[in-house]
Amino acid sequence: MDSARTEPTNVCHVVALPYPGRGHINPMMSLCKLLASRQPEILITFVVTEEWLGFIGSEPKPDNIRFGMIPNVIPSELGRAKDFSGFLEAVSTKTEAPFEEFLDHVEYPVIAIVADTYLVWVPGFGNRRNIPVASLWTMSASVFSIFYHFNLLEKNGHFPVELVERGHEIVDYIPGLPPTRLENIPTIFHQTSKQNLHRALECVGEVSKAHYLLFTTVYELEAQVIDTLHAEFPFPVYAIGPAIPYSQVLNQSASAASTTTSLINSPNYYLQWLDSQPADSVLYVSLGSFLSVSSTQIDEIVAGVRNSGVRFLFVARGEHLTDLFKDGCGPCGDDQMVVPWCDQLRVLSHSSVGGFWTHCGFNSTLEALYAGVPMLTFPIFWDQVPNSKQIVEDWKVGWRVKRETGSDNLVSREEISKLVKRFMDSDTDDKKEMRKRAREIQEFCQVAISEGGSSETNLEVFVNDIISKSFSYKST
Numbered sequence: 135m136d137s138a139r140t141e142p143t144n145v146c147h148v149v150a151l152p153y154p155g156r157g158h159i160n161p162m163m164s165l166c167k168l169l170a171s172r173q174p175e176i177l178i179t180f181v182v183t184e185e186w187l188g189f190i191g192s193e194p195k196p197d198n199i200r201f202g203m204i205p206n207v208i209p210s211e212l213g214r215a216k217d218f219s220g221f222l223e224a225v226s227t228k229t230e231a232p233f234e235e236f237l238d239h240v241e242y243p244v245i246a247i248v249a250d251t252y253l254v255w256v257p258g259f260g261n262r263r264n265i266p267v268a269s270l271w272t273m274s275a276s277v278f279s280i281f282y283h284f285n286l287l288e289k290n291g292h293f294p295v296e297l298v299e300r301g302h303e304i305v306d307y308i309p310g311l312p313p314t315r316l317e318n319i320p321t322i323f324h325q326t327s328k329q330n331l332h333r334a335l336e337c338v339g340e341v342s343k344a345h346y347l348l349f350t351t352v353y354e355l356e357a358q359v360i361d362t363l364h365a366e367f368p369f370p371v372y373a374i375g376p377a378i379p380y381s382q383v384l385n386q387s388a389s390a391a392s393t394t395t396s397l398i399n400s401p402n403y404y405l406q407w408l409d410s411q412p413a414d415s416v417l418y419v420s421l422g423s424f425l426s427v428s429s430t431q432i433d434e435i436v437a438g439v440r441n442s443g444v445r446f447l448f449v450a451r452g453e454h455l456t457d458l459f460k461d462g463c464g465p466c467g468d469d470q471m472v473v474p475w476c477d478q479l480r481v482l483s484h485s486s487v488g489g490f491w492t493h494c495g496f497n498s499t500l501e502a503l504y505a506g507v508p509m510l511t512f513p514i515f516w517d518q519v520p521n522s523k524q525i526v527e528d529w530k531v532g533w534r535v536k537r538e539t540g541s542d543n544l545v546s547r548e549e550i551s552k553l554v555k556r557f558m559d560s561d562t563d564d565k566k567e568m569r570k571r572a573r574e575i576q577e578f579c580q581v582a583i584s585e586g587g588s589s590e591t592n593l594e595v596f597v598n599d600i601i602s603k604s605f606s607y608k609s610t
């Protein structure tokens with residue numbers, strides 16, 4: 135534990151336990167930073183595996199957040215996509231014992247555990263140890279509601295179901311959820327193996343043993359769903375999002391990184407490259423941080439984007455993608471940039487970026503909404519398909535790359551090239567309308583995090599609640 139820090143005297147010690155994956159660790163850390171900045175007497179111990187500590191241990195964080203570590207009891211992050219079920223199973227069954235051991239040795243009593251909902255054992259553990267648990271759901275509230283109301287799918291004859299024949303049937307009975315086609319519910323409902331589905335349902339079921347349910351979404355994005363969940367749970371349900379690192383972006387100007395070093399040697403060279411591009415002209419392409427699409431489809435995407443003639447910033451991760459960009463990372467001519475990884479929120483917030491090709495991970499979705507950037511959606515699995523539906527049909531800030539949701543059909547380079555060109559043409563009425571909607575949503579995301587806004591208020595109430603309960607607990 136990196137405890138050589140100035141620690142608050144009147145310690146309200148919160149332990150944060152993220153699910154070990156980038157799309158879960160990032161929003162948990164964003165939430166912790168918000169909590170830590172709100173109350174200096176809060177001390178947060180952010181517990182990760184040794185491997186994850188190696189990945190994130192040097193990232194900047196406030197003094198009242200410190201890392202705690204458990205051994206590498208789960209398969210390595212590098213290659214976890216090869217056996218997703220095995221990974222989920224190991225996280226569910228192997229992390230409790232080392233965490234308990236860790237907790238037995240922390241120096242301050244713990245007033246609350248904030249844990250990812252996918253850590254199935256935590257609510258029961260909290261009850262046994264008499265520690266309140268806040269369950270953090272890092273996907274959309276709508277996806278939570280679909281899992282939570284799984285019995286309604288069964289009752290309406292929509293589970294199990296043959297998608298090819300019935301994918302276009304409408305699901306209009308999940309409380310608060312706008313009507314959605316069956317093919318747009320999370321992909322694990324359609325998979326032949328039901329192991330992951332059972333695990334996910336178990337995780338959502340365990341939430342009833344928690345004391346709070348926190349969403350990384352913004353209330354105004356999914357108000358009806360959140361209202362109905364609010365009415366169904368006996369404890370507080372708070373949307374505190376977007377749980378993304380917006381304060382870091384607000385606090386640093388994009389090109390402040392380096393103005394004197396040569397472009398490629400600067401850590402944020404791609405931001406400087408963006409500075410030299412016309413407003414709204416660049417398509418940012420990221421195919422996701424975890425699961426990838428087939429090599430053949432990647433070939434088509436890269437060729438299609440290149441042939442479109444549109445300026446782009448491409449995140450090339452994974453062997454196949456890296457091979458396709460033979461010249462390696464860096465600028466390719468004046469109007470193309472390839473990077474191995476980037477500060478995504480800062481990229482999306484840059485005025486030169488006018489579109490985002492996304493796999494629809496929920497953090498990426500929130501980041502694009504916050505930055506007001508229209509999206510081309512290319513979902514791969516789990517919640518990404520319903521996220522794409524929300525982006526395109528409910529919020530109207532994006533277009534689908536595949537016309538057939540969830541189909542395995544290859545999208546050709548010709549189709550992609552045409553689509554990308556049309557999508558990045560800011561003169562069309564469609565694009566103007568989408569930009570307008572994107573700006574409206576951007577505005578209400580910003581209102582939500584401003585003083586008196588929904589997320590800001592929810593955070594305040596949540597923090598005060600856990601602190602006041604800890605005092606009443608200490609005094610009894």
Ligand SMILES: O=c1ccn([C@@H]2O[C@H](COP(=O)(O)OP(=O)(O)O[C@H]3O[C@H](CO)[C@@H](O)[C@H](O)[C@H]3O)[C@@H](O)[C@H]2O)c(=O)[nH]1
Nearest residue numbers: 156157160272273422423424449475476478495496497498
């Ligand atoms: O070059 C990059 C690429 C990504 N990111 C960040 O990595 C995170 C990726 O998160 P997300 O967009 O949610 O994608 P995944 O990592 O694929 O997220 C997993 O977790 C999400 C939240 O539970 C789910 O919505 C997804 O389906 C699941 O795959 C985001 O914060 C990005 O800003 C970067 O900072 N730089």
